[in-house]
Amino acid sequence: GAGVSQTPSNKVTEKGKYVELRCDPISGHTALYWYRQSLGQGPEFLIYFQGTGAADDSGLPNDRFFAVRPEGSVSTLKIQRTERGDSAVYLCASSRTGIGANVLTFGAGSRLTVL
C-alpha cells in the first residue's frame, strides 16, 4: 500500500479481555517496529522484526504481550488479559534495507482504551 496501515484505529475493551492490533507495512519494507505511546510520552520501543523473525523483543513489558509477523509483511500485536495500564496509542512503523534504510514510516496508530 501507499503507507503503513493500522487497524483498528480505536479499540475500547474491558479489563481482562484479549486484544489484537494489526499493522500492514509498506510493501517491500523488511523491518517493522512496534511502539507504545502514552499521553505526554515519547514512543516506547516494544519489538522490532527483520523479516519474519523478532530481532529484538526486549521492549515487550511482560508475557501478556506478544507479536508475530508470519509471512514477513503484516504483523499482529497481541495483548492478553488487558489491564488499565495498557491503555495507550500503539504505533507501528516500517522501513526498508539498503539505500534510505533506517528511515521509519509510521502508521496512524491504534488507540487502545482498557476500561
Next chain:
Amino acid sequence: AQRVTQPEKLLSVFKGAPVELKCNYSYSGSPELFWYVQYSRQRLQLLLRHISRESIKGFTADLNKGETSFHLKKPFAQEEDSAMYYCALRDNNNDMRFGAGTRLTVKP
C-alpha cells in the same frame, strides 16, 4: 543500552525568534541520530537525519560526539513549526529508540 534525553517538555518562542530543541544521547557504539516531528492530527514523520547533513524546513542539526548531543536549530521560527519534536537514535542492531519529545509552540 542506548538512551535519548530531551530535557525540555515544552518550548515556546515568538515568530521570527531563533529556536533550539535539545537532545542528548548515551550509546557506547556509533549512533545514527534523527529528528522526527508530529504536527497536529498527523502521523509521526521524519524531519531530518544527521548523516544527510541537510536543512529541512530551515531546521538543521549537528551531531556533536564530544558532547553526545544532536540539538535541532532554526534561526527564524514560523507558526507552522508548532509541533511535537522527537529525537531518535538508531543503534548498530537497527533498534530505534526515541526521546520523550518537546512540544514547540511558536506564538504570533
